[in-house]
Amino acid sequence: MGEAGAGKLAVTFGRFVRHKVGMSALCVLFVVILTAIFLPMLWPYDHAEITPDLSQSPSLAHPMGTDTLGRDLLALVLRGMQQSLLIAFSVTIIASLIGVVLGVVAGYFGSLVDATVMRAVDLVLTLPTLALAAFLGSLVAGRGVSWLGLAMVLGSLMWTSVARLVRGVVLSLRELAFVDAARVMGASSTRIMFRHLVPNVSDHIVVAGTLMFGVAILAESSLSFLGFGVQPPDTSLGLLVANAQSAVLTRPWLFYFPGLLIITIVLSVNYVGEGLREAFNPKSAPDNPLTTPRRTARSRRTGTREKQAQASQPAALLTVRDLSVRFGPQTAVKPINLEIKPGEVLALVGESGSGKSLTGLSVVGLLPTNAVGTGSVVFAGNELTDLSFEQWREYRGRRIAMILQDPSTTLNPVLTIATQFADSMRLTSAVNRTEARRRAAELMESVAIKDAQARLDQYPHQLSGGMRQRIAIALAMVHDPDLIIADEPTTALDVTVQAQVMATLAMARERTGAAMLFITHDLALVAGIADRVAVMYQGDIVEEQDVFSLFDNPRSEYTRKLLSLAPRISTDSSVERP
Amino acid sequence: MVQLIFRRLASAVLVLLLASIVIFTVISVSGDPLAELRDRQPPVPGSVIAAEEARLGLTDPLPVRYLSWLQGLVTGDFGPSTIATRDIGVELGSRVGVTLRLVILAIIIALVLSLLAGTVSALHQRRWPDLILTPSAFILLALPSFWLAVLLKQWGIAFNNATGYQTFYTVGAVSVPAPREFLPLVADIAGHMVLPTIVLALTHFATWSRYQRAAVAEGLAGDHVRFAVLKGLSRRRIVGSYVVRPALIPIVTIVALDLPVVFSGAVITETVFQWRGMGGFLLESIALRDTNAVLAWLLIAATAVVLFNLIADILYGLVDPRVRYAKS
Numbered sequence: 001m002g003e004a005g006a007g008k009l010a011v012t013f014g015r016f017v018r019h020k021v022g023m024s025a026l027c028v029l030f031v032v033i034l035t036a037i038f039l040p041m042l043w044p045y046d047h048a049e050i051t052p053d054l055s056q057s058p059s060l061a062h063p064m065g066t067d068t069l070g071r072d073l074l075a076l077v078l079r080g081m082q083q084s085l086l087i088a089f090s091v092t093i094i095a096s097l098i099g100v101v102l103g104v105v106a107g108y109f110g111s112l113v114d115a116t117v118m119r120a121v122d123l124v125l126t127l128p129t130l131a132l133a134a135f136l137g138s139l140v141a142g143r144g145v146s147w148l149g150l151a152m153v154l155g156s157l158m159w160t161s162v163a164r165l166v167r168g169v170v171l172s173l174r175e176l177a178f179v180d181a182a183r184v185m186g187a188s189s190t191r192i193m194f195r196h197l198v199p200n201v202s203d204h205i206v207v208a209g210t211l212m213f214g215v216a217i218l219a220e221s222s223l224s225f226l227g228f229g230v231q232p233p234d235t236s237l238g239l240l241v242a243n244a245q246s247a248v249l250t251r252p253w254l255f256y257f258p259g260l261l262i263i264t265i266v267l268s269v270n271y272v273g274e275g276l277r278e279a280f281n282p283k284s285a286p287d288n289p290l291t292t293p294r295r296t297a298r299s300r301r302t303g304t305r306e307k308q309a310q311a312s313q314p315a316a317l318l319t320v321r322d323l324s325v326r327f328g329p330q331t332a333v334k335p336i337n338l339e340i341k342p343g344e345v346l347a348l349v350g351e352s353g354s355g356k357s358l359t360g361l362s363v364v365g366l367l368p369t370n371a372v373g374t375g376s377v378v379f380a381g382n383e384l385t386d387l388s389f390e391q392w393r394e395y396r397g398r399r400i401a402m403i404l405q406d407p408s409t410t411l412n413p414v415l416t417i418a419t420q421f422a423d424s425m426r427l428t429s430a431v432n433r434t435e436a437r438r439r440a441a442e443l444m445e446s447v448a449i450k451d452a453q454a455r456l457d458q459y460p461h462q463l464s465g466g467m468r469q470r471i472a473i474a475l476a477m478v479h480d481p482d483l484i485i486a487d488e489p490t491t492a493l494d495v496t497v498q499a500q501v502m503a504t505l506a507m508a509r510e511r512t513g514a515a516m517l518f519i520t521h522d523l524a525l526v527a528g529i530a531d532r533v534a535v536m537y538q539g540d541i542v543e544e545q546d547v548f549s550l551f552d553n554p555r556s557e558y559t560r561k562l563l564s565l566a567p568r569i570s571t572d573s574s575v576e577r578p
Numbered sequence: 579m580v581q582l583i584f585r586r587l588a589s590a591v592l593v594l595l596l597a598s599i600v601i602f603t604v605i606s607v608s609g610d611p612l613a614e615l616r617d618r619q620p621p622v623p624g625s626v627i628a629a630e631e632a633r634l635g636l637t638d639p640l641p642v643r644y645l646s647w648l649q650g651l652v653t654g655d656f657g658p659s660t661i662a663t664r665d666i667g668v669e670l671g672s673r674v675g676v677t678l679r680l681v682i683l684a685i686i687i688a689l690v691l692s693l694l695a696g697t698v699s700a701l702h703q704r705r706w707p708d709l710i711l712t713p714s715a716f717i718l719l720a721l722p723s724f725w726l727a728v729l730l731k732q733w734g735i736a737f738n739n740a741t742g743y744q745t746f747y748t749v750g751a752v753s754v755p756a757p758r759e760f761l762p763l764v765a766d767i768a769g770h771m772v773l774p775t776i777v778l779a780l781t782h783f784a785t786w787s788r789y790q791r792a793a794v795a796e797g798l799a800g801d802h803v804r805f806a807v808l809k810g811l812s813r814r815r816i817v818g819s820y821v822v823r824p825a826l827i828p829i830v831t832i833v834a835l836d837l838p839v840v841f842s843g844a845v846i847t848e849t850v851f852q853w854r855g856m857g858g859f860l861l862e863s864i865a866l867r868d869t870n871a872v873l874a875w876l877l878i879a880a881t882a883v884v885l886f887n888l889i890a891d892i893l894y895g896l897v898d899p900r901v902r903y904a905k906s
Binding site: 119122123125126127128129130131132134135136138139214218221222225226227228238241242245248249255259262263264265266267270271287288289290364366389392393395396397398401402404406409410411412413414415416419423424427459461472475476478479 | 593596597600601604605608609701703716717719720721722723724725728729732733735736798799800801802803804805806807808809810811812813815816817819820823824835838839841842845846849850860861864865872875876879880883884897898899900
């Protein structure tokens with residue numbers, strides 16, 4: 001685990017270094033911290049030292065000017081930075097420690113311990129911390145070591161975010177095998193918590209801690225501003241701003257320098273946090289299906305060429321030529337060709353990662369944003385590539401419908417089933433409510449949903465997975481599409497429900513006579529529904545045959561392997577034979 | 579739904595009771611309301627201190643003090659102040675409204691703005707409006723609210739001086755003396771609210787718009803949005819009902835959680851603009867070591883937070899059918 005951890009750390013570090021904004025923010029922060037530590041040693045003026053230069057604007061001798069007492073503002077600001085950074089740093093340590101310990105204990109032991117900790121969190125979250133901190137700050141401020149007291153006050157009020165975060169992750173981890181393994185091997189609870197669980201949350205803690213540092217700077221300076229933080233003759237950035245309140249117009253340097261410093265520090269801390277977050281947990285490019293995907297110039301040329309070729313073979317409903325998908329330098333789908341005739345069912349079979357889903361998404365123009373597609377897709381004689389969102393709407397839902405893999409996420413959780421049907425129906429003509437409900441109920445009955453009227457007013461979460469997928473099928477059928485693309489429609493369902501949904505899909509297709517592109521990893525499902533089968537392997541189509549020839553006489557080595565790995569096919573067919 | 583509200587109400591009362599115990603203990607144990615009296619030079623006679631202790635009820639053990647304080651609360655009595663003539667309940671009561679109108683208006687403005695900005699930002703990630711909105715939010719997040727408040731106040735003064743006409747009100751929640759008729763009074767109060775509301779709304783706009791952006795971005799990548807696109811729905815319908823509506827659930831949570839922070843912000847904003855609101859009351863009470871007044875303040879703020887959370891829970895039910903049906 002140690003080696004893997006180090007490797008992961010190196011990768012994370014590399015990602016952070018490449019994060020330009022985060023890196024520059026870190027540099028700024030370093031400069032600020034080093035300045036706060038070392039410059040006061042070299043600077044000729046002390047923060048409490050009174051010079052004869054009263055209220056001077058910035059000059060060579062006093063780069064930030066002087067205040068009304070003649071103190072050098074740079075010296076004051078340096079002292080303020082030291083105080084602010086020291087306090088914020090201690091607050092972060094204290095709050096993170098409390099948060100990690102309480103969070104991991106709550107998550108690990110659960111039940112009563114968890115309930116107690118979470119009530120404490122609720123309680124702290126109910127109180128305006130600044131008010132409580134001001135009261136407690138006013139008590140500790142007078143007594144000697146004010147920075148530590150202040151840090152303890154703020155730390156004891158700011159641990160909740162870390163505690164909640166850690167608890168959440170630990171709750172999800174504690175049932176995992178490696179925790180059980182450690183327990184069986186006789187590790188104590190403390191050891192499991194701090195040697196096995198905490199390291200797994202460390203990335204979250206680092207990010208949360210970084211952001212907390214920024215919040216702590218703001219909290220400390222706010223308190224000092226109100227007069228309940230750092231007390232004169234010592235100073236902090238917040239106190240400097242407070243003293244300069246009435247000087248904004250007359251001696252602006254007194255107000256702007258400390259304020260801009262706070263902003264610089266907090267801004268860099270936040271950007272470092274953002275960089276760390278992305279380094280630990282890189283987000284893929286933002287996915288936005290509402291935009292038109294990028295395509296390369298080459299695709300347009302092939303597209304026009306294809307349009308001419310298309311005229312000579314009008315029989316095909318869908319023709320895919322030289323379609324490829326790349327993610328940067330990596331090719332996910334090699335240039336492939338497919339053809340589907342009206343009313344025909346083509347199964348696209350392959351293991352996960354073979355590029356079959358990407359092929360399906362390319363056909364409907366919904367590749368992920370960071371993918372680049374080329375080639376041409378011709379549907380009923382029309383080139384589909386490079387259509388705008390509005391042009392696509394002529395096809396999507398009306399002539400090409402798609403059914404996605406996971407029925408628990410495809411339906412809108414906050415709309416009733418009836419509304420989701422009505423949304424689809426309104427595409428072609430204005431439909432009134434009663435008419436929409438009547439047709440929706442009809443469609444739902446056609447996919448074997450009983451008690452359709454009552455279901456219409458329900459929300460997706462009230463329905464079972466199989467029922468949701470059948471509703472998704474019914475939704476796809478609203479406009480009697482010419483082509484249905486079904487992307488692993490039964491994979492997320494359990495086996496008994498699978499058969500029902502497959503039967504529903506077959507029935508719905510036969511009723512409308514639509515063609516279908518059926519994408520699956522399961523050869524057993526193919527036998528019952530497909531006319532032809534294309535086998536995909538590592539982004540390429542290795543074999544394409546009609547369904548009987550494929551099962552009887554597979555040509556490619558890979559198909560043979562797939563068939564041998566699916567023993568259910570032989571048993572299935574032997575059951576069907578009599 | 580009604581059942582849900584009742585259950586939440588019961589748990590809210592419980593949280594408040596718990597909060598009152600903790601606040602009372604922390605404040606009573608840590609603060610000595612007579613510290614100033616004891617430190618006074620020349621020393622105050624012991625009999626005076628003893629009398630003050632008796633008046634404030636400091637001689638009883640803590641649980642007894644808590645119970646008698648709670649008893650007083652039920653009848654609307656917040657306990658004696660360190661200043662004998664000060665009635666905590668009356669004074670706080672007159673100030674709650676001033677603060678609440680600032681807080682509520684700022685929340686509404688910040689919420690509306692962040693819903694708009696966050697959604698627009700997420701729909702155009704790493705493109706034009708987002709390239710301005712995201713860095714602006716980051717800068718606003720780093721801006722100390724007291725600094726922004728002082729800046730706007732002084733700029734307002736400078737603007738007034740330059741034009742020779744009072745465009746911005748920079749001191750107080752209302753003019754002294756206040757206008758007598760209704761409409762001028764409303765206009766006067768609204769005028770005084772402009773700058774403080776901007777400050778308070780901007781600081782929270784920054785946080786909330788970031789959350790809204792994340793929520794919408796996550797929604798956009800979701801299967802149900804892809805399915806809606808595949809159904810051929812219009813952009814407007816997809817954004818409204820399939821992207822933004824589900825994303826309202828996280829933002830309601832965030833706003834409810836942030837309410838105490840809004841109150842903290844209000845304390846600072848009121849201080850800078852010299853409002854006679856709850857913020858000023860708190861700071862005076864702390865300076866006077868008036869523990870009962872601080873207690874009362876914290877309790878009022880906690881009550882407001884709990885009430886707002888209750889509203890958020892009800893909003894949840896309205897936005898999210900999963901909550902509405904699961905709990906009733």
